[in-house]
Amino acid sequence: MNGVINILKPPGMTSFDVVAYLRKKLNVKKIGHTGTLDPGAAGVLPICIGKATKIVDYLTAQDKKYICEICFGETTDTYDKYGNVVRRYEKDFTLDYQKLNQIIKSKFIGEIEQVPPAYSAIKINGMRAYDLARKGHEFEIPKRKVIIYNIDIIDVYSKRALLEVHCSKGTYIRSLCYDLGECLGYGAYMGFLLRTQTGKFKLDDSYVLEEINKENINNIMLTVDKLLDYDSLKLDIDESKKFCNGVILSKRHKDGMYKIYNYKSEFLGIGNINNNKLKPEKIFV
Structure with missing residues (x-):
């Protein structure tokens, strides 16, 4: 179970309360929120599950x-x-x-x-x-x-x-x-x-806690790569293996962050290119 849920936090609950509620309901260990909302406040609270917890910092930084x-x-x-x-x-x-x-x-x-x-x-x-x-x-x-x-x-x-x-x-x-x-x-x-909004997560697309269960969670969760506003970069078989092992690769592309995919178009992680060197930042496989 890996992905991000757009939760509508109700007033009266802390952000930690929401995480604890979903941890128990979905029976997951790795789970976290992406920016504290005051207990009395309501609204959009993205919740990261599984390997998606690796992008908490990326989502927290959004407007x-x-x-x-x-x-x-x-x-x-x-x-x-x-x-x-x-x-x-x-x-x-x-x-x-x-x-x-x-x-x-x-x-x-x-x-x-x-x-x-x-x-x-x-x-x-x-x-x-x-x-x-x-x-x-x-x-x-x-x-x-x-x-x-x-x-x-x-x-x-x-x-x-x-x-x-x-x-x-x-x-x-x-x-x-x-x-x-x-x-x-x-x-x-x-x-x-x-x-009402944090990054790509909007109030109109959020779910109340009572709507979430083990049966529908995979239909509700958003995949990590769909939430990152980076250019995509595809690697061949050899490059994919090296990237997943943390090896820095030579890549002639403009500097910046990239979503990295393997030759099968499967999402591998986030990489940073600087001076034609691709460095793995976050690996999701």
């Missing part, structure tokens, strides 16, 4: 799309609705679409710096930040650079806004909501989060 609700007028210690209110904007205000849009376009598109929430899975000296925060420890999380490709305002209602965000890996939408609130001067926290 993400989200729909989120941002609630203005209060801030919380977790930057979402599940935390304790730490500050409240006392004056009455009206959320203005034009002002919000102007702030987004001028300060939150392109490469930006953000600080992940204290209640996050970031590691601080080997410990998860959320564990330190729950124990009341004081600590600093360094800023990180992320890329926001686009933010569309879907709707503005009362003191809330619905946003669609296209961003790079590592982006914390909770931090984005908090920072937007600070820029507008009202404070803000994230009301809900739905991940």
Whole structure:
């Protein structure tokens, strides 16, 4: 059993809970997810099974799309609705679409710096930040650079806004909501989060956990090579054997990553060509 399942994670489960559920239901040992979703969030969560776990890092690195609700007028210690209110904007205000849009376009598109929430899975000296925060420890999380490709305002209602965000890996939408609130001067926290896409995996093509079973899993799983956006390269019999044994081969092709197939068009793995030398990166046979 080797492949990737596009799971619709429900709110209330951690990403690890989803992995544990499928491990037991499908009776598989090698299984992992490709990017943590907050327990309260829902949406696309690709799950790698068997040899497909070798591409977890490749899939995690792909762009993400989200729909989120941002609630203005209060801030919380977790930057979402599940935390304790730490500050409240006392004056009455009206959320203005034009002002919000102007702030987004001028300060939150392109490469930006953000600080992940204290209640996050970031590691601080080997410990998860959320564990330190729950124990009341004081600590600093360094800023990180992320890329926001686009933010569309879907709707503005009362003191809330619905946003669609296209961003790079590592982006914390909770931090984005908090920072937007600070820029507008009202404070803000994230009301809900739905991940609609990660790489090629889209919400419309996802499966709820109850749909997955041993009988249909092979029809639902996507094969590794179909998910990689690399050029293909076919090897002859001798080259195929050497590649699978980790031997560096001479190949006159442009530099870059390739999907490697044998003479029977069977997928062997991922290779990297540099200066006409093909180096095996990941082998799947």
